[in-house]
Amino acid sequence: MDSGKERVNTVFIRNKMSDDDIGHEQGVRDFEFWYTYIFFALVVIFFAVTNRLIKHYGTPKSSSSSVYDSWLWRNLSVSLLHGLLVGIWSIMSFFDHLEDSPTIYEDPLYYFNTSSYLMMIASTAYFFYDAMDIVLSRVIKKNVEIIIHHFVILFSFGYYWHAKVGIGYAHLSLLAEFSSFLLHARKLTRIIGYSSDSLQYHIFSI
Known part of the structure; x- marks a missing residue:
């Protein structure tokens, strides 16, 4: 029936x-679906390797006073990179596919293009990586709200990924990632030692 x-x-x-x-x-x-799992895995590996590189070469002395401070620097740095990459990607893809039919505004549920689809999967991989980093680093108690946020995103983006719907909604939400990049940049400048009145801080307060 x-x-x-x-x-x-x-x-x-x-x-x-x-x-x-x-x-x-x-x-x-x-659309070839199987390689999206490979793409997902590669993005997770990319962020994990980036974390390792920052741990060995990019942790300032001001963030080495405790294990948590050192982890926070690495975590914010990786988040900064994700915000920058996806922020630029989402804006460029948005304008590049502005004339698609249906448009992202007309039908965000069934809107689809390869760039937006892969961008959503890349962000899903990042949120998965970040959730695992928080869990494995045993800092859940200090980041409960972040874990909740990540699992909500993983559930919704995971559904969009496999059902191939809601790509427009995901894309519109990821346009905010450039704002996240600026937020993480401000946090990092404070950790380094710059005050909220400094030029460096105000550059990222656009």
């Missing part, structure tokens, strides 16, 4: 779709 309703709904939807929409639907259906 349910399969019959699905067929009727599919026919009804197809009758309302333009040639561009049908092409879009075909692109979603034929």
Whole structure:
């Protein structure tokens, strides 16, 4: 009975779709899915390696006074990198696909393009990495709200990833990542020792 309703709904939807929409639907259906897992794993490895490099070469003396301070510097630095990369990616992809049909504003639920899709998966990988970093570093008690945030994102983005819907919503939310980059940059300048009145701090207060 349910399969019959699905067929009727599919026919009804197809009758309302333009040639561009049908092409879009075909692109979603034929999108190679298996390599998204490889991409996810590579992004997790990338952030883990970045963490290691920062630990060995990029931790200032002001952040070496305690184990937590050292971890916080690395964590914020990796978050800064994610915010910068995804912030730029989301803005460039947004304008590059502004004329897509349907547009991201017309139908954010079924909006789809490869760039937005992979960007969402890259961010899913980052949030997975960051959650694991918090858990394995045993700093959950000091970062409960971050863990909750990450699991909410992992659940929603994970669903969008596998269902191939909601990409528009994910993309719009990731436009805020450049703001996160500025936030993490301000935190890092404070850790280094700059005051909130310093030029360095104000540069990231745009």
